[in-house]
Amino acid sequence: EIVMTQSPATLSVSPGERATLSCRASQSVSSNLAWYQQKPGQAPRLLIYGASTRATGIPARFSGSGSGTEFTLTISSLQSEDFEVYYCQQYNNWPYTFGQGTKVEIK
Amino acid sequence: EVQLVESGGGLVQPGGSLRLSCAASEFTVSSNYMSWVRQAPGKGLEWVSLIYSGGSTYYADSVRGRFTISRDNSKNTLYLQMNSLRAEDTAVYYCARVGGFGEFPEYWGQGTLVTVSS
Numbered sequence: 151e152i153v154m155t156q157s158p159a160t161l162s163v164s165p166g167e168r169a170t171l172s173c174r175a176s177q178s179v180s181s182n183l184a185w186y187q188q189k190p191g192q193a194p195r196l197l198i199y200g201a202s203t204r205a206t207g208i209p210a211r212f213s214g215s216g217s218g219t220e221f222t223l224t225i226s227s228l229q230s231e232d233f234e235v236y237y238c239q240q241y242n243n244w245p246y247t248f249g250q251g252t253k254v255e256i257k
Numbered sequence: 258e259v260q261l262v263e264s265g266g267g268l269v270q271p272g273g274s275l276r277l278s279c280a281a282s283e284f285t286v287s288s289n290y291m292s293w294v295r296q297a298p299g300k301g302l303e304w305v306s307l308i309y310s311g312g313s314t315y316y317a318d319s320v321r322g323r324f325t326i327s328r329d330n331s332k333n334t335l336y337l338q339m340n341s342l343r344a345e346d347t348a349v350y351y352c353a354r355v356g357g358f359g360e361f362p363e364y365w366g367q368g369t370l371v372t373v374s375s
Contacts, residue, residue, distance in 0.1 A: 184361040193366065193368055194302065196356070196363050199360070239361065241361055244315050245304060247304070248302040248304070
C-alpha cells in the first residue's frame, strides 16, 4: 500500500497570503494525484486531479504541481472560505490512499 | 444536477450487519465508476470499495471478505452490504461517483453515519 504523508499537519496563514501544502508518496505515483478540500460536517470537494488539473468550478487561485513522489497544492491568496482541511489522494495503485490531511487556519 | 443520497446508517452491535444505500439522480449508476469512502470520527479519509461500470469490484484490505459493493440498475442505486462489523468500522460513509477511470471521487453524497457499539 502506498502511504501518503502530508505536511505540515496545521498551517497558519493570514488572509490574502499564499499557502503551500505538501504531499509525499512512499513510492512514485506518477501524476496520479488528486487534492480535496473538506469543510466541517461536509463531504470532501475535488479540487485538483492529474496533479495539476483544476476540477470544474475551482477558482484559479488553487494550483497543483509535482510528479513522482513530491506534490504541492498552492493557494495563491487565501480567502476566508479557504481555511479548511485539505487531503491528497493517490490513484496510481489500488488501494487508492489519502494523506492524513493539512488544516489551514487563520493566523 | 448530479445528486447522491445515502441512507441506511445507524447503530449496530459488533458482529452485526448493515446495508447502506445510495440513490443517484441525473446520471446512470451502472454507466459510471462508483465508490464508498469512509471517515472515522475526527480522522482522515479511507477508500473502502470501488465498482467499475463493467462490474469489477475492489476493496480495501480492512473490509475485504466482510463488505460487498453492488448496484441495482432498475433503482439506479448503489449499495454497500457490511457484515461482521467491528468497532473500527464506525465512520461516516460517503457514496461517490468517481471520475477519470475510477480514480478520483468527483461527486459526493452527504454521508451516513455507522456506529458499531454494544
